[in-house]
Structure formats: C-alpha cells, structure tokens
Amino acid sequence: MTLPAIATKNLVKKFGTATVLHGIDLEIPQGKVSCLIGPSGSGKSTLLRCMAFLEEASAGTITIDGEVLGFTESAQGVRERVSLATNRAIRSQIGMVFQQFNLWPHMTALGNVSEALKTVHKMSRKDAEDYAMAQLVKVGLEERAGHYPAQLSGGQQQRVAIARALALKPKIMLFDEPTSSLDPELTGEVLNVMRDLAAEGMTMVVVSHEIGFAATVGEQISFLDQGRLLFTGAPSEVFAKPRHPRLEQFLDTYLDRGASMLL
Amino acid sequence: MTFDINVILQQMPAILSGAAVTIVIWIVSTIAGVILGFLVATGRRYGGFASDKGLGAIVDVLRGTPFLIQIFLLYYGGPFIGLSLDPVPAGLLGLTVYGAAYFSEIFRSGFDAIPVGHIEAAECVGLSRSQIVRRILLPEMTMLVLPPTFNMAILLIKETAILSIITVPELTLTVSAIGSQQYAFVESLFLLALFYWGLVEIASWLGHLAEQKLSRFRFNNA
Numbered sequence: 029m030t031l032p033a034i035a036t037k038n039l040v041k042k043f044g045t046a047t048v049l050h051g052i053d054l055e056i057p058q059g060k061v062s063c064l065i066g067p068s069g070s071g072k073s074t075l076l077r078c079m080a081f082l083e084e085a086s087a088g089t090i091t092i093d094g095e096v097l098g099f100t101e102s103a104q105g106v107r108e109r110v111s112l113a114t115n116r117a118i119r120s121q122i123g124m125v126f127q128q129f130n131l132w133p134h135m136t137a138l139g140n141v142s143e144a145l146k147t148v149h150k151m152s153r154k155d156a157e158d159y160a161m162a163q164l165v166k167v168g169l170e171e172r173a174g175h176y177p178a179q180l181s182g183g184q185q186q187r188v189a190i191a192r193a194l195a196l197k198p199k200i201m202l203f204d205e206p207t208s209s210l211d212p213e214l215t216g217e218v219l220n221v222m223r224d225l226a227a228e229g230m231t232m233v234v235v236s237h238e239i240g241f242a243a244t245v246g247e248q249i250s251f252l253d254q255g256r257l258l259f260t261g262a263p264s265e266v267f268a269k270p271r272h273p274r275l276e277q278f279l280d281t282y283l284d285r286g287a288s289m290l291l
Numbered sequence: 292m293t294f295d296i297n298v299i300l301q302q303m304p305a306i307l308s309g310a311a312v313t314i315v316i317w318i319v320s321t322i323a324g325v326i327l328g329f330l331v332a333t334g335r336r337y338g339g340f341a342s343d344k345g346l347g348a349i350v351d352v353l354r355g356t357p358f359l360i361q362i363f364l365l366y367y368g369g370p371f372i373g374l375s376l377d378p379v380p381a382g383l384l385g386l387t388v389y390g391a392a393y394f395s396e397i398f399r400s401g402f403d404a405i406p407v408g409h410i411e412a413a414e415c416v417g418l419s420r421s422q423i424v425r426r427i428l429l430p431e432m433t434m435l436v437l438p439p440t441f442n443m444a445i446l447l448i449k450e451t452a453i454l455s456i457i458t459v460p461e462l463t464l465t466v467s468a469i470g471s472q473q474y475a476f477v478e479s480l481f482l483l484a485l486f487y488w489g490l491v492e493i494a495s496w497l498g499h500l501a502e503q504k505l506s507r508f509r510f511n512n513a
C-alpha cells in the first residue's frame with residue numbers, strides 16, 4: 029500500500045481563543061484530485077494553508093509522503109520543530125495556488141515563473157527562462173510571457189500563477205479557491221488548466237466553491253463544517269445520496285441555484 | 292537703496308562653490324538616509340520586539356525635535372561625548388540621520404502596503420527570507436514609496452540651509468556672507484530663494500520621470 033500524499037492527524041488550529049480546526053484526520057490519496065468543500069468559515073482554506081505550512085498548526089501532525097511537516101509530535105503531545113532545511117525540502121514538493129493569484133507585480137509573466145528557478149535552484153537565466161516558457165506554453169500563455177500582471181486578465185494571471193507553481197515540479201498541487209475572484213466567464217479557462225493537470229495524474233487538493241468541478245473532476249470529496257470534517261468519500265457517495273443532514277443542506281443551496289445540471 | 296542683484300552675482304565663483312557644497316551634501320545625505328532608513332524599517336519589521344521598540348524610540352525623538360536643535364546638539368554637544376566633527380561631516384551625519392528617521396517611516400508603511408500573499412507566494416516557491424526582501428519586498432516597495440520618498444528628498448534640499456549655522460560652507464552661508472558684506476540682504480535672500488526653488492523643481496521633475504517609468508507595474512490587481 030502506498031503512503032498517502034498528505035495525511036493530517038488530529039490537526040488542530042487555533043487563532044487566539046478561536047478554534048478553527050477541531051482535530052482533522054484526513055488522507056489525501058496519491059495521484060488523485062481531492063476537493064475540500066464546505067460553507068464559508070468552515071476551515072477548509074485554513075486546512076489547506078496548514079498543508080502548505082502557511083499556517084502553523086496548533087496541535088496534531090501533517091505528513092507529506094510520510095515525512096513530517098513543520099512539527100513532530102510525540103505520543104505525550106510534545107511538539108518539536110522540524111529543522112528549517114528539512115522543512116524547506118518537504119515544502120518544495122508542494123505547489124500552491126492562491127485565490128488572489130499573488131503574482132509579483134514588478135515581474136513579467138515569464139519573470140514570475142522563472143524567479144525561483146533562478147534564485148532558489150540557481151539555474152542560469154537562459155535555462156530558467158526556457159523552462160519557464162515551457163510552463164507558460166502548458167497553460168496557453170506563451171504569447172503573454174512579456175506582460176506584467178497588471179496587463180493580464182484575472183484568468184490569465186491565475187494561469188501564470190499555476191505555471192509558476194508547476195515550474196518547481198511539485199508532487200502535490202494545492203489550490204485555495206482558485207476561481208473565486210474571477211468572473212464566471214474567466215473561471216472556465218482556469219478550470220480547464222486544472223482538468224489537464226488532473227488528467228496527467230497530478231495529486232491535487234482543491235478548495236473550491238465550484239461544486240460542478242468537484243463533482244466532475246474530484247475523486248475524493250471532503251466536507252467541512254465549523255472546523256470539523258463531517259464526511260469524506262467518492263463524489264458518487266456525496267452527490268448521489270447525501271447522508272449527513274448538514275451536507276444535504278449545503279448541497280441544496282447549490283441545487284436551488286440551478287447547479288443541478290452540473291451534477 | 293536699490294535692488295541690484297549684480298552686487299551679489301559679481302561673486303559668482305564663491306556662489307557656485309557654495310551651490311556645489313549644497314548639492315553634494317543633499318545628494319549624499321539623501322542616498323545615505325534612504326539606505327539607513329530602509330535598514331531601520333527592516334530592523335523594526337524583522338528584528339523582533341526590542342529592535343522595533345528601540346529603533347522606534349529613536350525615530351520618534353528625531354521626528355519630534357527640530358532639525359536646527361539636532362544639528363546644534365551634534366556639532367556643539369558632540370565633543371562632550373567624544374564626537375568632535377568638522378562642520379561638513381557633522382552636517383552630512385546630521386542630515387542623513389534626520390532624513391533616515393522620516394525615510395524609515397515611509398518604508399515602514401511601504402512594507403505594510405505589500406499584500407501578505409505576495410510574500411506567501413515567495414515562501415511557497417522556496418525563497419529565503421533575505422531573497423524575499425531583496426527580490427520581492429524591495430522592488431515592490433520602490434514603486435509604492437517613490438512619491439513620498441521624492442517628497443522627503445525635496446524637504447531635505449531645504450533643510451541643508453540650516454547647516455549654515457554650524458558653518459558648513461554651503462550656499463546659504465556663502466550668499467548671506469556676501470549679502471552682509473555688500474549690505475545687499477534682500478538681493479542675497481532673493482537669490483537663495485530662487486536657487487532652492489530651481490533645485491526643488493529639478494528634483495520634482497526627476498521624481499516624476501521615475502514614477503512614469505515604473506507606472507506600468509502599478510497594482511491594479513488585488
């Protein structure tokens with residue numbers, strides 16, 4: 029049996045006195061698309077950000093391909109920080125895509141994608157840019173390589189951001205509401221890039237309000253509500269016969285809005 | 292008594308030498324002040340609590356007292372603590388430190404204005420903290436702080452005149468000395484005003500050019 033790509037064990041996250049994640053146990057399978065769904069404030073983005081180590085969990089552990097990220101925890105609950113170098117190596121296996129794209133505005137599309145290749149991986153300028161260009165081709169933006177983020181549409185910016193993450197050859201791609209700040213017209217181009225990626229067998233974790241995407245591309249769906257993982261299963265189980273009343277209620281709001289045709 | 296600017300202009304070589312001193316002191320202390328101000332802002336942001344409070348207190352004192360008093364204290368009070376400086380080095384040091392206090396505040400707000408997601412994205416692709424400062428924060432901040440930085444640089448042009456009180460041979464000292472000699476006070480002050488105004492205009496124009504050059508990077512995305 030292969031190790032899960034990501035496994036969280038009793039993961040707790042507190043912001044001050046508020047507990048946002050109440051002990052999440054979740055396994056993300058290798059080579060599949062896992063979706064995290066749930067209402068706003070359910071903790072799904074926080075869970076994803078913990079997986080990217082953008083948030084440090086308050087308790088519990090996260091393992092990436094069997095290696096502990098951030099903090100080890102003994103049976104007695106004693107936490108110890110993983111060395112910076114080790115943690116950096118583990119994090120390098122993860123690509124992250126943000127809701128707000130977060131492209132660097134002073135660099136062109138090509139500059140954004142090649143930056144880490146040059147500064148972190150010490151590739152020559154030419155090699156880095158050639159490789160970055162190949163990633164832009166992959167997301168269909170080779171003609172926009174010389175444009176600055178301010179000169180690109182939201183959908184194009186998000187595709188550059190995906191190319192930037194892919195350039196580092198991650199084993200796992202995390203998407204934090206990648207289409208939530210886009211017009212409906214522009215979400216399609218981003219979702220298509222994600223579908224291509226899924227078809228290549230990339231391990232993906234997607235936090236999304238795009239229930240249609242979750243239903244058609246997702247292979248494992250997890251439903252969170254108020255910081256608790258209420259359900260994890262195959263899309264057929266989730267959408268065909270929602271068993272948990274809270275999940276049923278959540279999905280109903282989508283059906284009310286005419287999303288049933290997507291399911 | 293008539294208004295005769297020629298009385299002053301006859302002493303052109305002395306005036307030009309004074310003007311040169313003013314311009315050099317201004318440029319050197321502005322550049323040094325920007326660098327020092329950036330280091331202070333970075334130290335306050337990343338150096339921990341004590342560094343933030345300590346540097347913050349110094350900045351508050353420098354911003355809370357007149358430059359005239361600061362430069363007096365540095366030049367005449369310095370020797371009491373073993374810091375005896377000639378007028379020009381004292382002027383350079385005083386103006387640099389004074390400017391740095393204001394520049395550091397500009398950079399501090401610049402740091403705050405950069406979306407935290409830009410830093411997170413850099414972390415996610417593996418940039419180290421110093422690489423993030425050099426490759427992301429510094430260039431992004433440059434675009435954000437350019438207008439207030441030029442504004443502060445322009446204020447510093449005019450503060451150089453205060454250095455005349457510690458006998459830095461800059462323009463104000465030179466021209467007012469000529470004015471006193473010739474009993475041409477109005478003419479000398481008029482010429483001084485013209486000169487500073489001209490220099491400010493040139494500096495504003497440079498700032499405007501720089502802003503235009505960087506305008507294509509403007510944030511118009513989230």
